Amino acid sequence: MTQITIQAALNKTLHRMMHDDNTIIFFGEDVVGGSGIVDGKPLGGMFGVSAGLRDAFGPERVFDTPISEASFIGMATGAAMTGMRPIVELMFCDFIGVCFDQIINQAAKVRFLSGGNIAVPMVIRATMGAGDGSAAVHSQSLAHLLTSIAGLHVAMPATPSDAASLLQTAIACNDPVIFLEHKGLYDFQEDVPDNLILAPQNSAPLGKGRIVMAGSDVTIVAFSAMLHKAEAVAHKVAKVGITIDLIDPRWAAPLDLELILTSVERTGRLIVVDEGAAHAGLAAEVISQVCRHGFHHLKCAPVAITPPHTPVPYGKNLEQAWLPSEDDIEAQLHIIIQHV
Amino acid sequence: MIFNQELTKSYFEHMLTIRYVEEALADEWDKGLVPGMLHLACGHEAVAVGVACQLNNHLDQITASHRGHGAAIAIGVPLVPMISEVLGLNGLNGGFGGTQHIASPKHGFLTANGIVGGQVPLAAGAALSAKIQKTGGIAVTFLGDGAINQGCVLETLNLAKILSLPLLFVIEDNGMGATIGSAYSTAGEIENRARAVNMQSYSVDGADILAVVDTATQAVASVRSGGGPAMIVARVKRLDGHYYSDPQNYRSPQEFKQAREHHDPIERLSSVMMTMGWSLTERNHIEHRVKARITQAVEQAHLCPQTDEQYLAFNVYGGVAS
Numbered sequence: 030m031t032q033i034t035i036q037a038a039l040n041k042t043l044h045r046m047m048h049d050d051n052t053i054i055f056f057g058e059d060v061v062g063g064s065g066i067v068d069g070k071p072l073g074g075m076f077g078v079s080a081g082l083r084d085a086f087g088p089e090r091v092f093d094t095p096i097s098e099a100s101f102i103g104m105a106t107g108a109a110m111t112g113m114r115p116i117v118e119l120m121f122c123d124f125i126g127v128c129f130d131q132i133i134n135q136a137a138k139v140r141f142l143s144g145g146n147i148a149v150p151m152v153i154r155a156t157m158g159a160g161d162g163s164a165a166v167h168s169q170s171l172a173h174l175l176t177s178i179a180g181l182h183v184a185m186p187a188t189p190s191d192a193a194s195l196l197q198t199a200i201a202c203n204d205p206v207i208f209l210e211h212k213g214l215y216d217f218q219e220d221v222p223d224n225l226i227l228a229p230q231n232s233a234p235l236g237k238g239r240i241v242m243a244g245s246d247v248t249i250v251a252f253s254a255m256l257h258k259a260e261a262v263a264h265k266v267a268k269v270g271i272t273i274d275l276i277d278p279r280w281a282a283p284l285d286l287e288l289i290l291t292s293v294e295r296t297g298r299l300i301v302v303d304e305g306a307a308h309a310g311l312a313a314e315v316i317s318q319v320c321r322h323g324f325h326h327l328k329c330a331p332v333a334i335t336p337p338h339t340p341v342p343y344g345k346n347l348e349q350a351w352l353p354s355e356d357d358i359e360a361q362l363h364i365i366i367q368h369v
Numbered sequence: 370m371i372f373n374q375e376l377t378k379s380y381f382e383h384m385l386t387i388r389y390v391e392e393a394l395a396d397e398w399d400k401g402l403v404p405g406m407l408h409l410a411c412g413h414e415a416v417a418v419g420v421a422c423q424l425n426n427h428l429d430q431i432t433a434s435h436r437g438h439g440a441a442i443a444i445g446v447p448l449v450p451m452i453s454e455v456l457g458l459n460g461l462n463g464g465f466g467g468t469q470h471i472a473s474p475k476h477g478f479l480t481a482n483g484i485v486g487g488q489v490p491l492a493a494g495a496a497l498s499a500k501i502q503k504t505g506g507i508a509v510t511f512l513g514d515g516a517i518n519q520g521c522v523l524e525t526l527n528l529a530k531i532l533s534l535p536l537l538f539v540i541e542d543n544g545m546g547a548t549i550g551s552a553y554s555t556a557g558e559i560e561n562r563a564r565a566v567n568m569q570s571y572s573v574d575g576a577d578i579l580a581v582v583d584t585a586t587q588a589v590a591s592v593r594s595g596g597g598p599a600m601i602v603a604r605v606k607r608l609d610g611h612y613y614s615d616p617q618n619y620r621s622p623q624e625f626k627q628a629r630e631h632h633d634p635i636e637r638l639s640s641v642m643m644t645m646g647w648s649l650t651e652r653n654h655i656e657h658r659v660k661a662r663i664t665q666a667v668e669q670a671h672l673c674p675q676t677d678e679q680y681l682a683f684n685v686y687g688g689v690a691s
Contacts, residue, residue: 054501089501095531100490100524107494110479111430112502115494131521134484135491143472143480144463145684179685203687235689 419581515546
């Protein structure tokens with residue numbers, strides 16, 4: 030076993046995949062860094078995920094772009110339509126605001142509009158998530174905007190192991206995949222098998238979630254960084270005899286509804302924790318699906334734990350108040366467990 | 370450039386093919402047999418034919434606008450499946466895309482586009498692929514002057530230049546974006562947008578096929594030989610509405626009459642050919658031949674069945690190949 034961070038897991042996976050497949054190209058803002066600057070030193074991406082790729086694979090396959098998201102996301106789509114497997118970096122998912130047309134009207138719809146004649150095997154990596162004082166337009170979790178568009182897949186890894194295996198699956202996928210990396214998790218470490226990057230059996234199948242902890246009292250579905258908060262609470266309440274079935278869906282689309290329904294069938298109680306939208310977000314979607322397909326298993330109304338319906342605030346106290354907390358999860362757990 | 374009669378005749382025939390297809394589609398629309406709006410390329414034929422004749426549809430890829438039938442036909446997209454597609458039948462793209470989304474990469478026509486300017490970054494991607502794969506191919510993107518004010522288009526001019534992509538921008542400048550004149554909507558000359566990024570631009574009368582061929586020959590050669598992106602600005606007149614059946618009350622009758630009389634590329638070439646000794650009989654002969662071919666193509670296109678509703682969700686995702 031090796032200790033590895035999510036950042037390193039992503040970086041190693043990129044090196045491995047690009048080594049094995051020379052149709053993979055990689056570009057975005059500052060992904061090399063220092064381009065056009067005399068004696069500039071490479072940066073390897075704002076969060077270090079693309080470190081070393083330029084040296085390993087050369088300027089034709091790995092390059093910086095201007096700050097022109099619409100244009101370079103569209104270029105990636107066009108390259109994917111003509112034989113390449115581009116991986117592009119959208120520095121913050123908030124920036125989909127400036128390239129939404131190229132994602133939702135172009136990349137997502139090419140296969141459909143061409144009657145299945147053209148595939149778009151591309152990965153759009155973007156950061157997400159609050160907690161670092163980046164304020165309202167560098168902190169959002171916008172998975173829900175993308176999951177509502179047919180033609181896109183949305184990955185949300187929460188651990189180094191899943192970061193590596195979901196990225197392998199995303200790159201192998203013949204559709205556009207939006208790969209959302211939580212900024213607050215890049216340094217999250219865990220022990221992983223030494224052959225994590227090399228072993229294809231580690232690949233997380235498209236749309237398959239995983240049971241993180243098995244329990245029988247309450248199902249908690251938690252996306253991305255919220256998984257770790259939910260897990261901490263689950264360990265805490267285990268001491269007072271409450272067992273949690275903790276699910277990391279890993280993919281916001283396709284959503285592993287079967288896994289969630291099977292769990293709710295056992296527990297009869299559902300809490301969904303998501304850092305995204307309070308209205309029409311992932312929590313609302315999971316609860317809607319469970320109510321429609323598993324209403325008879327529910328002992329009580331499901332609970333959504335999300336931030337309030339406001340933009341992400343800047344000040345430390347405001348941002349902490351905005352984020353769902355372990356206390357929020359624990360409080361809701363103690364309420365929902367009362368229902369029999 | 371010297372044009373022999375055979376070559377000019379072939380340009381005439383290609384332009385006429387586009388015109389007759391557009392007119393035939395308009396007839397089908399009148400009968401209620403076209404599901405959506407038709408944006409006809411009448412008046413733009415010389416640009417499509419003049420550029421496409423310089424391309425190799427095994428190597429090169431075109432992306433085009435909502436007014437894209439002309440470029441599709443010019444590069445060699447087969448007529449029958451294309452017409453079936455426009456009729457919403459199981460045609461080129463299964464009837465899922467239709468008139469604004471004709472896509473046939475194997476014929477060099479990567480895709481048309483329903484979003485003004487949306488096709489332009491996609492062409493940069495096709496150019497990037499050609500460059501990395503060293504195919505010798507280039508990408509060509511056709512866009513109207515209305516698209517020149519879209520952010521993604523301006524971004525792509527810059528991106529293509531800094532990456533030195535083999536990409537040719539062909540602006541079909543008909544002076545109108547839907548109902549708005551470019552005198553109102555566009556500040557400065559379109560060529561200046563190219564100059565701003567040090568890109569070579571060529572200006573040409575887009576109703577003059579011989580001039581377009583001449584210009585396209587130079588521009589394509591430059592782009593193909595590694596000279597980086599270039600722009601052709603072809604001045605044309607829209608000889609139909611923004612969409613077919615558009616009453617065009619926003620246009621002055623004099624201007625429209627003038628456009629039809631002086632900027633019809635087919636009539637312009639015909640006049641030139643008459644001075645080269647071409648006869649009206651010969652012209653009529655070609656007209657009959659093309660008309661017969663298009664009539665037959667439309668009949669055949671109608672034989673195509675509709676796509677069964679059970680396939681509605683078939684082409685949304687491909688997933689991971691096992």
